[in-house]
Amino acid sequence: MSEETITLEVTRYRPGHDREPRTQSFTVPYRKDWVVLDALNHIKDRVDGTLSYRWSCRMGVCGSCGMMVNGVPKLTCAAFLRDHRPGPIRVEPLANFPVVRDLVIDLDDFMEKLRRVKPWIIRKVEKPLAEGEYLQTPAQLEAYKQFSMCINCMLCYAACPVSGLSPAFLGPAAIALAYRYNLDSRDEGYHLRQSIITEAVGVWECTFVGECTAVCPKGVDPAAAIQRSKVAGAKDWFLSVLLPRGGR
Amino acid sequence: MMTAPGSGRPGLYYPKMPSTWWLRHPAYFRFMMREVSSVFIAIFLVVFLVQVHQLSRGPDAYAAFLEMLRSPGWIAFHVVALAFALYHSVTWFNLTAVVQVVRVGERQVPPRLVAAATFGLWTVLSLGILLWFLLRS
Numbered sequence: 001m002s003e004e005t006i007t008l009e010v011t012r013y014r015p016g017h018d019r020e021p022r023t024q025s026f027t028v029p030y031r032k033d034w035v036v037l038d039a040l041n042h043i044k045d046r047v048d049g050t051l052s053y054r055w056s057c058r059m060g061v062c063g064s065c066g067m068m069v070n071g072v073p074k075l076t077c078a079a080f081l082r083d084h085r086p087g088p089i090r091v092e093p094l095a096n097f098p099v100v101r102d103l104v105i106d107l108d109d110f111m112e113k114l115r116r117v118k119p120w121i122i123r124k125v126e127k128p129l130a131e132g133e134y135l136q137t138p139a140q141l142e143a144y145k146q147f148s149m150c151i152n153c154m155l156c157y158a159a160c161p162v163s164g165l166s167p168a169f170l171g172p173a174a175i176a177l178a179y180r181y182n183l184d185s186r187d188e189g190y191h192l193r194q195s196i197i198t199e200a201v202g203v204w205e206c207t208f209v210g211e212c213t214a215v216c217p218k219g220v221d222p223a224a225a226i227q228r229s230k231v232a233g234a235k236d237w238f239l240s241v242l243l244p245r246g247g248r
Numbered sequence: 249m250m251t252a253p254g255s256g257r258p259g260l261y262y263p264k265m266p267s268t269w270w271l272r273h274p275a276y277f278r279f280m281m282r283e284v285s286s287v288f289i290a291i292f293l294v295v296f297l298v299q300v301h302q303l304s305r306g307p308d309a310y311a312a313f314l315e316m317l318r319s320p321g322w323i324a325f326h327v328v329a330l331a332f333a334l335y336h337s338v339t340w341f342n343l344t345a346v347v348q349v350v351r352v353g354e355r356q357v358p359p360r361l362v363a364a365a366t367f368g369l370w371t372v373l374s375l376g377i378l379l380w381f382l383l384r385s
Binding site for chain 2: 013015016018020021071072095096097098099100106139161164165207208209210211214221223224227228231
């Protein structure tokens with residue numbers, strides 16, 4: 001009996017040579033327990049060593065191997081071949097990002113957006129080390145925990161049509177991360193962060209398509225974070241108009 | 249070195265989003281329909297305002313307006329507008345449950361329960377208004 005195979009239609013792009021990406025088909029052995037990343041590794045090891053893509057942990061933690069699998073952003077380490085039988089499986093670089101080479105996308109803009117929202121605990125006055133750690137109750141942890149599960153895989157940006165249409169949009173993951181720190185009981189940077197995410201390219205760009213949440217492999221709900229930040233932003237604005245000193 | 253189309257750093261390829269992006273995925277299509285629904289609701293409201301205005305002009309003007317609304321074209325529009333209004337309402341209540349965090353003590357009420365409550369209230373109010381109309385006539 002001949003070995004069962006499956007075809008992958010992989011996007012190739014060679015910077016400096018290709019004007020635009022093209023598709024190359026590879027036929028790989030089909031294994032029930034193989035994921036798309038295994039198939040790509042097989043191609044790189046046995047068929048074409050020039051194929052470029054990112055991956056690291058192979059267990060849904062590092063967030064490196066996100067690609068478009070049949071048009072849907074997925075971690076390729078968690079996208080089983082068996083779920084896409086009989087194929088062919090279309091493997092493309094994450095949508096809405098500039099392509100560096102083949103399946104590798106450029107992260108610079110995303111990293112800049114992450115930094116911009118100040119994703120760390122901000123204190124007005126730092127407590128001396130001798131006074132010990134900042135304590136938190138289980139309920140205070142629960143308030144932001146879901147939003148802290150983000151692994152920066154950028155699937156949400158690839159799923160977000162607003163990110164594709166207006167590249168300046170701060171985007172789901174960055175806003176969800178800002179929201180996570182805003183909810184943290186140890187943090188005092190709410191107004192600083194809120195002023196960044198309520199700028200024109202921030203939460204107000206979002207039209208609540210909701211696909212960021214649908215594709216998140218970690219169960220984070222960036223769509224909720226963005227809408228709740230809009231509510232908070234609107235509330236802050238009303239308070240600033242109605243109350244002396246902006247209600248701060 | 250060849251520069252890829254689009255703007256930005258040389259060597260990088262900047263993909264362009266086609267204007268038909270919303271036809272690529274059922275979820276995008278549903279989103280677009282949600283957005284389009286507001287157009288039909290807006291037209292319905294304009295028609296409704298004209299109707300109120302005709303009422304102020306007297307029984308004859310109002311009767312003539314109602315006669316016009318009985319034409320197949322307007323009935324078809326209202327059927328489509330009703331379908332879009334229902335779809336808009338359903339998506340609205342589902343999204344409200346995501347946006348509005350309801351807490352009981354320290355615990356957050358599951359969004360599904362919030363959605364169920366809003367749907368329940370919507371149904372009760374709609375039935376109440378319908379009954380009120382039926383009992384009056």
